Amino acid sequence: MLSMKKLSVVGVAAAVWLGLAPQVQAGTFSDTGAAVLIWPTIVVTEDYDTVVQITNQAAVPSAAHCFYVNANSRCTNTGQVCDTSTECESGGFFGACVPGWIEVNFDVLLTRDQPLAWSAAAGLRNSDLPCPGGIGNTCPGSNAGTRIPPVGEEPFIGELKCIESDPITRLPIPCNDAQANRCRNDLEGGATITGVVDGGIDPERYNAVGLRSAGQNNGDNTLVIGSTPGDPTIAEYQPCSQVLVFNHMFDGAVDPIDSANVYTSSLTLVPCTEDFLIQRVPHVTAQFLVYNEFEQRFSTSRPVDCLLSSDISNIDTTQSTRSIFSAAVAGTVAGQTRITGVGGGLIGNAFLFTFNGEEFSGAGYNLNQFADRDEPDFIRIP
């Protein structure tokens, strides 16, 4: 039996190893090709539209089976899109504003090395395809079979997922890196959310988050993302990350250049697990550990029902000046927030906004990440 002294020595050694050992990289990628792409933020409003861009990195045609997820919240009494229950008044009575989850799927067929882009508000009809196929097609390949619908309503907030798939079965292509049929990671993507507001323009760009193949896929409708060590479940895609690392400015902080502009940030999170087959709304709890520049730590939690999109100072409270994400509370300009999903993995992106008293300007960027989840996530498709 180990004595307490030995246990302490082992504990210290383990702590030192954990602190000093090189950190193994996690499994999602926004900077290289992947087999599944996730755009966490697709926005269409009266002032904003999202241009989605997807590229086939392969020298052969690729197909993607894609899903728009409409995450608009709705009033239980009127069915109208809402942000809060105060918008759900009808005849003197108030309904509840509850998160929604509506999925629409479509196919994208890409020719070799082809980039393709479309407006989320307008979609892409046959006549607008760069390589429509048939008579008049000037390309060596064809996008025939591609039809991208516009998002279902305005305003719209939601996500987009595209899965590299067989164009006939619309399921992942069976593969095994150990055999001749190597798994493919051919897709890369990005999105530019552009607003025309009060005469000014505001483009915000981020890269789609990718899940890369784990080296084998049985081609069924359940995509296994990561696996538990020792569990017979075989991972088909590399795992989602255990921790998302969000480098941000605290809300209300003034910029360090001229001490005049005010920073705010917003964050979007979506679950790594989703069930498009039975339309079950995924539920994950996001735990936030917030560090300021004094190394002081705060924490909060927030459920992620389908999609969380919020100004960071409204994550933990409705009174933003009292938030742990407020510069007035944190006391510094810059912060680090570590986000851990409980009950499932999380994927996200962030936006920074500056306001100079007259004009807003926004900038999108991708989150960092740390370590792999040691439990699998699943995407089930029809």
Next chain:
Amino acid sequence: MSTVKGMRAGVMASILAGVALAAGIAQAQNFSTERPGSILIFPKVVNTDVNTVIQITNTANIVTYAHCFYVNGASVNGQPLWQVTDFELALTRQQPTHWGVGTGRAVNPLDATRGIDPGLVPPLPPGFTGYLVCVETAVDGGPTSINSLIGVATVGTINGTGGGANAVSKYNAVGIPGCGDAQGACGPTGSANDGDNILSLDNVEYAACPGGLYLNFESEGGSDPALVSAGNTASTVSTNLSLVPCGIDFENLIPETTTLSAQLRDEFETPSSIFPIDVDCYFEAPLSAPVFSGVFTLGSGTFGNAILRPVLGTGGVPVGVPVVGVANVLRTADDGSQDTAATNLHFCTDEDAPASCVTVNSEIRLPTFQ
């Protein structure tokens, strides 16, 4: 042999070794814009009419240190200025920090910049255009492979309260992981950091350089579909590209040079290419620059994709080192209002033709102060 020739010969030997080594490594692509690393590269740092705010965070539960180098990549009469300014940072566990590059950051707990000052960060002179490299070190200044640094840069035109231009964009720093050991980020070839001043980007000490970059772009000078749908029929899009060679010699102050080619394809599968694109210390230019000969000008509203990689020599071996970079896209509406959006470039990992993004070994040499 002169130092310059020696360095170049070393790089060439490393390239050949890297090609051979990479052949046996399925997943040796570990440069990342979303994971902690032991070396951070911010490819676009400016202090002109546009300014930059740097954020660096220690993601580890122990204190860490960094030795940082600003490199002024401006050219004078066609020659790179190659002025290097270095400084050191100390970050407590999980500590984020920030500074504006035009003002730097003083070590003064009583000043208006709240937080634990990470060290004296010098202000950059007006007109600076270049990049920032930060190398994670131990307390004695020797490089380590703890992989705890992440970084973000905000580049923007911010003209103060009450109006004026307000256009910001944001990108993640490129992180290069230290390999650590055979279970580390580089896989079975990984080994411990030897602590000397030569940081070998070879999948043994640090990750090797990715063979190429994918640039997704909208037709240079063309219209933007989102702005057009909002009624801005005369909108224009212009992409500015910033590139840094994957290999730097801070010891001998020799600007790294490399020659790139770009293979393009548009939405209509139309292929085109441009060669050579010379990168001498640093490269920054819009896609409308003469060096690109107009190949990035497609039909208005058309999207394209390009692979930027070193020119291939005999046997498909890259001649020179690859680059890391970032693209910043300027959109202009009918009324002249403008704003920018930056994007990290995707790494090209496909070593087979036609992509031919062959992993390349290189090195970063730190100064040795005795």
